[in-house]
Amino acid sequence: MAEDDSQKIATSFLTRSNQASIIFILLLFGLSLATIISLLVLVSFKMDNLSQKDLYNRVEIALSVETRHLQDLVQEYSYWDEGYQHLIVQPDYKWADENIGSYLTENYGVDFSGAILQNGSPAIGFINGVKAPLPIALWMENGLGQIITAARNNLSGRWISSHYLDIEGAIYLVSVGLFRDESSEMPKGDDSFLLIAQLLDDAFMQQLSDTYQLNSLHKLEAGAKRVGADMYLLNPMEKPVVALAWTKPTPGEHYLRQIFLPIISVFIVMATLTWSMLVHERKRQDKYIKHLYLLASKDYLTGISNRREFFSIANREMARAKRTGATLSLITFDIDYFKQINDKLGHHNGDAVLSELARRISENLRDFDVFARIGGEEFVVLLPETGCHTAMEIAERLRQLIHDSDFFSFDNHETIKCTISSGVAVWKNQESIDALLNRADDALYAAKRLGRNRTQSAEIYCPTEYAVTPACGG
Numbered sequence: 001m002a003e004d005d006s007q008k009i010a011t012s013f014l015t016r017s018n019q020a021s022i023i024f025i026l027l028l029f030g031l032s033l034a035t036i037i038s039l040l041v042l043v044s045f046k047m048d049n050l051s052q053k054d055l056y057n058r059v060e061i062a063l064s065v066e067t068r069h070l071q072d073l074v075q076e077y078s079y080w081d082e083g084y085q086h087l088i089v090q091p092d093y094k095w096a097d098e099n100i101g102s103y104l105t106e107n108y109g110v111d112f113s114g115a116i117l118q119n120g121s122p123a124i125g126f127i128n129g130v131k132a133p134l135p136i137a138l139w140m141e142n143g144l145g146q147i148i149t150a151a152r153n154n155l156s157g158r159w160i161s162s163h164y165l166d167i168e169g170a171i172y173l174v175s176v177g178l179f180r181d182e183s184s185e186m187p188k189g190d191d192s193f194l195l196i197a198q199l200l201d202d203a204f205m206q207q208l209s210d211t212y213q214l215n216s217l218h219k220l221e222a223g224a225k226r227v228g229a230d231m232y233l234l235n236p237m238e239k240p241v242v243a244l245a246w247t248k249p250t251p252g253e254h255y256l257r258q259i260f261l262p263i264i265s266v267f268i269v270m271a272t273l274t275w276s277m278l279v280h281e282r283k284r285q286d287k288y289i290k291h292l293y294l295l296a297s298k299d300y301l302t303g304i305s306n307r308r309e310f311f312s313i314a315n316r317e318m319a320r321a322k323r324t325g326a327t328l329s330l331i332t333f334d335i336d337y338f339k340q341i342n343d344k345l346g347h348h349n350g351d352a353v354l355s356e357l358a359r360r361i362s363e364n365l366r367d368f369d370v371f372a373r374i375g376g377e378e379f380v381v382l383l384p385e386t387g388c389h390t391a392m393e394i395a396e397r398l399r400q401l402i403h404d405s406d407f408f409s410f411d412n413h414e415t416i417k418c419t420i421s422s423g424v425a426v427w428k429n430q431e432s433i434d435a436l437l438n439r440a441d442d443a444l445y446a447a448k449r450l451g452r453n454r455t456q457s458a459e460i461y462c463p464t465e466y467a468v469t470p471a472c473g474g
Contacts, residue, residue: 051249052248052249054249055214055215055246055249056230056231058212058213058214059212059214059217059230059231059244059246060231061212062208062211062212062214063208063233066173066198066208067162067173067175069108069300070110070162070173070175070196070198071158071160071162071175071177072300073104073108073110073175073196074160074175074176074177074194074196075158075160075177076376077099077100077177077194077196078159078160078177078178078179078180078193078194079177079180079182079185079376080182080339081181081182082339082343083099083100083179083194084179084188084192086099087100087115087123087124087179087194088115088117088123088179088188088190088192091115091123091124093124093131096115096124096126097126097129097131098346099347100113100114100126100194100196101113101126101129101130101131102126102129102130103129103346103347104126104129104196105126105128105129106129107347107348109198109204109207110129110196110197110198111127111128111172111197111198111199112125112126112127112134112172112174112195112196112197112199113125113126113194113195113196113197114126114134114194114195115179115192115193115194115195116134116136116176116192116193116194116195117190117192118190118191118192120136120137120140121136122134122136123192134195135167138167138168139165139167139174142165142166142167142235143163143165143235143236143237144165144174144176146163146236146237147161147162147163147165147174147176147236148161148176148193150163150236151176151177151178151193152178152187152191158177159177159178159180159187160175160176160177160178161175161176161177162174162175162176163234163235163236164200164233164234164235164241164242165197165235165236165241166235166241166242170199170201171199171200171219171233171241171242172197172198172199172200173197173198173200174195174196174197175195175196175197176193176194176195176196177193177194178191178192178193179192179193179194200219200233200242202218202219205217205218205219205244206218209246214246215246215247215248215249216246216247217244217245217246218244218245218246219242219243219244219245220242220243220244220245228245229243229244229245230243230244230245230246231243231244231245232244297309299358299372299373301351301354301355301373302354302355302358302359302373303355303358304358304362304371304372304373304379305370305371305372305373306372306373306374307372307373307374307375309372310370310372310374310380310382311433313370313382314370314382314433315433317370317382317384318427318431318433320384321384321385321427322429322430326384326385327385327386327387327426327427328382328383328384328385328386328426328427329382329383329386329387329388329390329391329424329425329426329427330380330381330382330383330391330424330425330426330427330436330437330440331380331381331383331391331394331395331398331422331423331424331440332378332379332380332381332422332423332437332440332441332443332444333378333379333380333381333395333398333399333420333421333422333423333444334375334377334378334379334420334421334444335353335354335357335377335418335419335420336418336419336420336421336448336452336453337418337452338350338353338376338377338418341353341416341418345409345416349409349416352407352408352409353407353416353418354373354377356407357402357405357407357418357420358371358373358379360401360402360405361379361381361398361401361402364397364398364401365381365394368384368385369381369382369383369384370382370384380437380440381394381395381398387426388424388426388457388459388461391424391426392424392455392457395422395424395455396422396455398420398422399419399420399421399422399453399454399455402418402419402420403419403420403453419452419453420453421444421447421448421452421453421454421455421456422443422444422447422454422455422456423439423440423441423442423443423444423445423446423447423455423456423457423458424440424443424455424456424457424458424459425439425440425443425457425458425459426458426459439458440458442458443456443457443458444456
């Protein structure tokens with residue numbers, strides 16, 4: 001009896017011990033599972049948070065790129081003596097319509113454009129591509145004056161300024177630029193300026209969302225709290241004029257739903273899938289960042305480097321040349337009588353010539369040469385490890401290439417002939433990029449004075465010029 005009792009006690013003890021072990025294992029498993037799930041939820045939250053911050057940055061960059069495009073238009077037209085003549089001195093609505101009126105509306109989606117006199121009265125204006133007086137007085141009350149003042153204070157060195165304005169509930173991205181003299185590159189002196197504005201309506205927001213993949217970017221209705229706002233656009237007085245919102249990205253939540261059940265059954269599979277998703281998300285972000293970099297660093301018309309990227313690369317090449325003692329040369333060139341192409345054939349044909357010229361030049365440069373557009377029809381080529389003689393030969397080869405090339409009009413497919421004038425300079429140790437560019441420009445201007453369609457050197461120890469037939473246009 002005692003043995004049976006002992007056996008029962010032992011069995012009961014073992015049963016209780018096994019039960020405790022099972023409970024402990026179940027608790028340990030549950031705790032491990034809860035810990036894993038908690039960590040995954042935390043990772044999901046962090047991923048969603050980073051994605052939302054990434055989208056915020058992408059919206060900022062997209063708006064910055066659009067602002068830069070609008071400023072480039074202002075730069076192109078305000079730095080044009082003929083534009084100043086036809087818009088301010090002797091207003092010509094036919095000329096203005098073909099260049100800043102219906103042309104800008106149809107090709108760039110501009111809603112307002114016009115030239116403004118010093119006293120604030122419009123000299124000439126267009127609304128949605130149609131001749132109309134611009135409501136300057138109303139705009140001045142909402143912050144246009146501050147934008148004009150910023151342009152006069154020479155912000156960014158271009159006498160151009162941009163900001164957002166609320167005009168009777170409609171939000172505009174407004175850019176103004178003082179008219180500048182083509183020779184001195186300084187303001188005309190009468191404080192007249194060019195105004196171009198883009199309406200931030202629902203259609204523009206949709207276009208922005210589609211172009212930059214911004215998750216249904218949209219404006220919120222006006223209200224005191226503006227619940228759900230993700231970003232505010234400010235006027236020149238640093239006050240919000242519009243609230244923006246977008247669909248919140250939740251890649252973490254999406255992926256967590258997909259892998260929740262596999263994680264419960266197989267921990268290793270869960271870890272592998274999580275790592276795979278993180279790598280996939282990283283690649284996607286890297287791809288988009290590369291896309292944004294191209295928008296910010298490449299010229300929107302020709303696809304080659306823009307001014308910002310050129311100066312960045314040039315400074316790096318100068319630092320490398322200083323360390324290694326290598327030579328470095330620069331070619332600057334522009335199209336002879338390019339204004340005649342724009343005036344006779346229109347800006348769309350002028351843009352086509354610029355794009356095709358850039359393509360042909362790019363195909364005839366070395367892989368390590370740096371080719372950029374730094375102005376309307378002005379280009380530069382940075383030649384690493386290249387002396388003056390070779391630089392002159394390259395510049396002359398490019399000049400001859402353009403001289404022998406045929407370009408075509410979009411309208412009637414007629415042949416367009418054009419030529420370029422070039423200036424060559426060799427970098428001197430400790431010389432800044434601005435100084436090098438100025439010396440090359442001086443050589444370019446000398447080539448212009450000598451009849452165009454030629455290559456001129458800024459140096460005295462190599463051939464000073466090459467030239468052939470006269471430039472197109474006389």
